[in-house]
Amino acid sequence: MRADAKENRARVLTVARELFAERGLEVPMAAIARRAGVGVATLYRRFPTKESLVAExxxxxxxxxxxxxxxxxxxxxxxxxxxxxxxxxxxxxxxxxxxxxxxxxxxxxxxxxxxxxxxxxxxxxxxxxxxxxxxxxxxxxxxxxxxxxxxxxxxxxxxxxxxxxxxxxxxxxxxxxxxxxxxxxxxxxxxxxxxxx
Amino acid sequence: MRADAKENRARVLTVARELFAERGLEVPMAAIARRAGVGVATLYRRFPTKESLVAExxxxxxxxxxxxxxxxxxxxxxxxxxxxxxxxxxxxxxxxxxxxxxxxxxxxxxxxxxxxxxxxxxxxxxxxxxxxxxxxxxxxxxxxxxxxxxxxxxxxxxxxxxxxxxxxxxxxxxxxxxxxxxxxxxxxxxxxxxxxx
DNA sequence: TGGTAAGTGGAGACCCCCGTCCGCTTGGCG
DNA sequence: CGCCAAGCGGACGGGGGTCTCCACTTACCA
Missing domain, CATH: 1.10.357 (Tetracycline Repressor; domain 2)
Incomplete structure (x- = not known):
């Protein structure tokens, strides 16, 4: 996995944890992507489904x-x-x-x-x-x-x-x-x- | 208010109470209308907003x-x-x-x-x-x-x-x-x- | 019984969300 | 340094929700 990709993945996870804690699981994937500074596609490449992101x-x-x-x-x-x-x-x-x-x-x-x-x-x-x-x-x-x-x-x-x-x-x-x-x-x-x- | 309208209104309320109890407030307005045997428009004429229906x-x-x-x-x-x-x-x-x-x-x-x-x-x-x-x-x-x-x-x-x-x-x-x-x-x-x- | 206003229902406008597609960008090896 | 696969982002399809619009129907009074 390329270095930048790895970093993006980590940032997405961090942001997801923050937002889930603040607003619950109903926070949209797009919001997580935006706050993490990535596109939605990037997010979905690393976590094929919202459920998988939540689990992780x-x-x-x-x-x-x-x-x-x-x-x-x-x-x-x-x-x-x-x-x-x-x-x-x-x-x-x-x-x-x-x-x-x-x-x-x-x-x-x-x-x-x-x-x-x-x-x-x-x-x-x-x-x-x-x-x-x-x-x-x-x-x-x-x-x-x-x-x-x-x-x-x-x-x-x-x-x-x-x-x-x-x-x-x-x-x-x-x-x-x-x-x-x-x-x-x-x-x-x-x-x-x-x-x- | 016309007699049939009054009856429809009452039926909507009954059905709404049933469905809210069974499935929670997230039940769609269309489902309530269907089960009450009326159209969505009828429902919205009597209760201008979902919130008002819930309140009532x-x-x-x-x-x-x-x-x-x-x-x-x-x-x-x-x-x-x-x-x-x-x-x-x-x-x-x-x-x-x-x-x-x-x-x-x-x-x-x-x-x-x-x-x-x-x-x-x-x-x-x-x-x-x-x-x-x-x-x-x-x-x-x-x-x-x-x-x-x-x-x-x-x-x-x-x-x-x-x-x-x-x-x-x-x-x-x-x-x-x-x-x-x-x-x-x-x-x-x-x-x-x-x-x- | 006939006119009319009140009543009706379904199509659809609008919005939000999940997940995908595709053309562009870029890291990093040879 | 140059190449190219890995990575990227935004537009978009599909589904489902609330609420509106409008042509049609029907209760009810004279």
Whole structure:
């Protein structure tokens, strides 16, 4: 690949990440091309479809999430590890309007291995936190999906507000995840694949 | 207004409510017209803009929410009244894909009086529940907006799943709204007007 | 029953978006 | 330095959305 082409590709990716975060996935390809200082054709040569651009733009974010979990599994305090993961992921999500959509839109086809591993590791995290007696026994890993979808709604707010709102929401939720007594409705096996268009 | 015209208008409204609930506000005007058995022009004669149709289609829902609050204020148990309102509104929201969008999209211009009154009444409900010692003192009425936005994200799921998921989410949240001890991040003065495009 | 204004529907103007095509430009090797 | 394939950008096709225009139909009153 020629040097200038490589540089263009990188700039497109950077710009795409910025715009997706600012305005969500519905930002037009033409806008990305313009801000990156290239033509539309260039953009489409490197990323044959908008979906592929989205997938590539967010693989980094997914890796970051996985890293959060890896780190949390090493935390000597299982409950703190559990909380930290949820707090960090939700903060990421609140700051990035495209995050949620990319999570649900580009996951099904691509990244399934990554997702499976993440899911498995999160399961371990949950198990550990339950065994320590600090996470309520009827917490379901599917509740993470619940939290992600709920928290994702906040990203339609302006960034500073979304961040603060997310913090408060997460604080509320974590409080009710702590081991207690109340009976909940049964866990919902929500899968991200279920999110419709 | 001629009799047939009146009937057509009513049918359009019914169909619009159905489709908005099923598929969200992004359903095309042409689809509504087709299902209502009228032409597009007829639809636009009665509702000069899509926004006006949305506003009209959801005024009933807003009235229903207000009714929930009115009823709750009469409940001898303030905490039960508070919980019931949140549960009912969230169930409504989970079943209706257009609800959240209409809430944020059509509210700013129209319905401001209704909204103000609803807001005031909810404030009274909150006050009552706090005075009874069952609602945590640092609960902010703005937290209702938080709940609505969060819960609104669930409506992108298929209806049955969304309903169950919403129930569980609300159960978690209500549990943490109950008077306790933990310190939260400060309340976020979220306004529905802040929701961007 | 007949006139007329209100009502109607479908074609199409206009806009925005995704993705492609094609003639021009340019990096970098021999 | 010269060549040429790799790279480029803008125009354009296709589809789908909102809303308008206009010739035709129909309810309803006298």
């Amino acid at each position: 733009a967010f693989t980094e974010q997914f890796a970051v999430c996985q890293a959060f979990i890896d780190e949390a599994l090493k935390d000597p305090d299982p409950w703190r590890g559990f909380c930290t993961v949820i707090e960090k992921v939700c903060r990421l999500q609140a700051c990035d309007r495209g995050f949620t959509a990319a999570f649900t839109a580009s996951f099904p086809d691509l990244h399934t291995e990554v997702r499976d591993r993440t899911w498995q590791d999160f399961g371990a995290l949950v198990r550990r936190a339950k065994d320590s007696g600090q996470l309520r026994a009827d917490f379901s890993p599917h509740d993470l999906t619940l939290v992600l979808i709920a928290n994702g709604g906040l990203s339609s707010l302006p960034v500073e507000i979304a961040t603060a709102a997310s913090q408060r929401l997460v604080a509320y939720l974590l409080e009710s995840f702590r081991a207690g007594t109340d009976v909940l409705p049964p866990p919902v096996p929500v899968s991200l694949d279920l999110v419709l268009g | 289609a959801f005024t009933e829902q807003f009235a229903v929410c207000q009714a929930f609050i009115d009823e709750a204020l009469k409940d001898p148990d303030p905490w039960r009244g508070f919980c019931t309102v949140i549960e009912k509104v969230c169930r409504l929201q989970a079943c209706d894909r257009g609800f959240t969008a209409a809430f944020t999209a059509s509210f700013p211009d129209l319905h401001t009086e209704v909204r103000d009154r609803t807001w005031q009444d909810f404030g009274a409900l909150v006050r009552r529940a706090k005075d009874s010692g069952q609602l945590r003192a640092d609960f902010s009425p703005h937290d209702l907006t938080l709940v609505l936005i969060a819960n609104g994200g669930l409506s992108s799921l298929p209806v049955e799943i969304a309903t169950a998921a919403s129930q569980r989410l609300v159960a978690y949240l209500l549990e943490s709204f109950r008077a306790g001890t933990d310190v939260l991040p400060p309340p976020v003065p979220v306004s529905l007007d802040l929701v961007l495009g």
